[in-house]
Structures are given as C-alpha cells and as structure tokens.
Amino acid sequence: MAESKSIVLASQKPALGQIEVAPEVIEIIAGIAAKQVEGVYSMRGSLASSLNELFGRKSRGKGIKLEQDGDTLSVEIFAFLDYGVSVPKVALEIQEKVKQQLLFMTGLELETVDVYVQGVVPEKQTQGVNPDDLFGEENGDNK
Secondary structure (H helix, E strand, O other): OOOOOOEEEOOOOHHHOOEEEOHHHHHHHHHHHHHOOOOEEEEOOOHHHHHHHHOOOOOOOOOEEEEEEOOEEEEEEEEEEEOOOOHHHHHHHHHHHHHHHHHHHHOOOOOEEEEEEEEEEOOOOOOOOOOOOOOOOOOOOOO
C-alpha cells in the first residue's frame, strides 16, 4: 500500500494555501480508470477486499500500488483480463486511461504506469436444459 504521506499538488496561486491529496485517493482514481477499460475483468485484490465485496462494500483501490520517489510517482496495476482480448492492446489502454485520468483530476503526471496481467478469465458457460429432452434421450427412446 502507499505511504501515509500526502502528495502536494502544485498550485497556480501559492498564496491561497497548499493542496494535499492522500495516496489512497490516487489509488482509487487509478483503480476506477483501469476498471473502465473494455477487456478488464477485475483488479487483483486481497482476501480482505474480497470479503468486503462479499458484504457489499466496493474496494476501488484494489490492484493498485502507488510508488512515490521524491517528486516522481509511479503506479503498478494488477489486473485480470477477459478471455479473447488483445493483451497488449488492453494493457496499453489501461496505461493511457490511468495517466489521463490522474492528470485531469489531480494535475499529477506519472513517471511510469506498469501493468501486470495476473490472469485471463474465460466467459462463464451456461448449462441449458432442453425441456423437450430432459434426460438426454433421443426421440424418446430409453437406452
């Protein structure tokens, strides 16, 4: 998780005061932006975030790791993708979307946006029952 140190935003008018953003806010923005990319199934989470979601609480910053080194910020994103998507294309879209959203919402520029694909999730298969052939028999013949 990110350090507890707040990130100071540059201000056009420093006489008005200082703007500080908690690292968790940046993680949440990055998580929402990454999840909005088509082809992203979900973000990697911990057991605690999985239990929170089971009880109806969304963990928006899961799958995001923020690194701050002096004035530079880097984000690591851990995601599961849908089966059948172009992995490099989706990863590049994640990088662009996260970088754009953080610049738009906070004015912060990221040094790097690293995407780690943790897995590919296949589409769920639905088992349908044919009401005309409940037991898998052909033409009503018992075998």
